[in-house]
Amino acid sequence: MIEVIDLKKNYSLKDQIITALDGVTLTVEAGEIFGVVGLSGAGKSTLIRCINMLEKPTSGTIVVNGQEVTSLPPAELRKARQRIGMIFQHFNLLSSRTVAQNIAFPLEIVNYPKEKRKDRIAELLSLVGLMEKANAYPSQLSGGQKQRVGIARALASEPEVLLSDEATSALDPQTTTSILELLRDLNRRLGLTILLITHEMNVIRQICDRVAVLQDGRIIEQGTIDELITRPDSLISRALLPQFEKQTISSEATSVTITFMGEAADQPVLASLVRNYDIDVNIIAGNLQKIGKNRVGKLQVEISGKQVNAALLHLMNLGLRVEKN
Numbered sequence: 001m002i003e004v005i006d007l008k009k010n011y012s013l014k015d016q017i018i019t020a021l022d023g024v025t026l027t028v029e030a031g032e033i034f035g036v037v038g039l040s041g042a043g044k045s046t047l048i049r050c051i052n053m054l055e056k057p058t059s060g061t062i063v064v065n066g067q068e069v070t071s072l073p074p075a076e077l078r079k080a081r082q083r084i085g086m087i088f089q090h091f092n093l094l095s096s097r098t099v100a101q102n103i104a105f106p107l108e109i110v111n112y113p114k115e116k117r118k119d120r121i122a123e124l125l126s127l128v129g130l131m132e133k134a135n136a137y138p139s140q141l142s143g144g145q146k147q148r149v150g151i152a153r154a155l156a157s158e159p160e161v162l163l164s165d166e167a168t169s170a171l172d173p174q175t176t177t178s179i180l181e182l183l184r185d186l187n188r189r190l191g192l193t194i195l196l197i198t199h200e201m202n203v204i205r206q207i208c209d210r211v212a213v214l215q216d217g218r219i220i221e222q223g224t225i226d227e228l229i230t231r232p233d234s235l236i237s238r239a240l241l242p243q244f245e246k247q248t249i250s251s252e253a254t255s256v257t258i259t260f261m262g263e264a265a266d267q268p269v270l271a272s273l274v275r276n277y278d279i280d281v282n283i284i285a286g287n288l289q290k291i292g293k294n295r296v297g298k299l300q301v302e303i304s305g306k307q308v309n310a311a312l313l314h315l316m317n318l319g320l321r322v323e324k325n
C-alpha cells in the first residue's frame with residue numbers, strides 16, 4: 001500500500017523556483033493497479049521518483065508498505081527501497097551483461113546467497129516468459145523482451161510494490177498489450193501493488209483499477225475506471241471512452257452520438273427504438289470496447305422520422321449518453 005499525503009516538490013533552477021508537485025494526496029490500496037495520467041510536465045515523473053525517494057520531497061509524507069519513507073535514515077531507506085521495484089520507459093539494462101546477469105544484479109546488491117541465485121534467476125525468467133533468453137545480451141532482444149527483463153529484475157528482491165514509469169511508452173501497441181497482460185498477471189498471482197504513470201489512455205483502459213489525473217502538480221480528479229466512465233461530468237471520461245472518427249454527413253436526418261455502457265450495452269436498444277417510435281436509424285460509425293468491468297459502445301447514427309426527439313429522450317432516460325453532432 002502507498003499513501004501520499006500533501007506532497008510538495010519544488011525545484012530550484014537558477015533564481016527560479018519550479019513547483020512540480022503542489023499538494024498531492026492519494027492512496028494506492030494493496031493489490032490494486034493505480035494509474036496516474038497527465039500531460040507532459042504535469043509532475044508524473046517527480047511523483048514516482050519521490051515515492052521511492054530518488055527525489056527528496058520539499059514537504060509532505062509518503063508511506064510505503066507501512067513505513068514512512070520520508071523520514072527514514074539512509075541505511076533503512078536502502079532496505080525499504082528493496083521492497084519497491086521500479087521499471088522504466090527505456091528499460092535501463094546493463095548492455096555488457098547478459099539477461100541472467102542483469103537479473104542477478106539486484107541479488108548481488110542484497111547479498112542473496114550465491115548457491116540460490118541460479119534458481120532464483122530461473123524462477124524470475126520463467127515468471128516473465130524469457131527462459132530461452134538467459135544468455136542473450138540486451139542488444140539481441142526486442143523492446144518487449146527488454147521490458148520483460150526489466151520486470152524480472154524489478155521483482156528479484158520480492159517487492160510488494162512495483163512503480164512503473166511510462167514502461168510501455170517505447171513499445172508498439174501489440175507489445176504494449178502483452179506487457180500490460182504480464183503486469184496484470186503478476187498483480188493477480190503475486191498480489192503485487194502497481195502504481196504506474198503514463199500519458200497513454202490505452203494503458204489506463206487496459207489494466208488500471210483506479211486512476212488519478214495530474215495537472216500542474218495537482219490531482220484534479222480520481223476514482224475507479226468504472227466510476228469515471230459513467231460520470232458525465234468526469235474530466236477524463238471522454239478520453240477513456242471508445243474513440244472513432246466522426247463522419248460528416250449531409251442528409252436531413254438528425255446525427256447523434258450515443259454512448260452505451262453497463263446493461264444498456266447488452267440490450268437491443270436501437271431495435272426497440274425503431275419499433276416504438278416509428279423512426280429510421282442509420283448507423284454511420286461505431287466502436288465497442290471493454291473498459292474496466294464494463295462493455296462500452298459508442299455509435300454515430302442518423303435518425304429520421306416524426307418522433308426523433310421523443311426517441312432521443314427515451315435513450316437518455318435509459319441512462320445512455322446522447323450528444324447531437
Ligand SMILES: Nc1ncnc2c1ncn2[C@@H]1O[C@H](COP(=O)(O)OP(=O)(O)OP(=O)(O)O)[C@@H](O)[C@H]1O
Pocket residue numbers: 011012013018019020038039040041042043044045046047199
Ligand atoms: N530536475 C529538475 N530540475 C528542475 N525542474 C524540473 C526537474 N525535473 C522536473 N522539473 C520540472 O518539474 C515539472 C514536472 O516535471 P515532471 O518530469 O515530473 O513531469 P511529467 O509529467 O513526468 O512530464 P513528462 O511526461 O514530460 O516526463 C516540469 O515543469 C519540469 O520542467
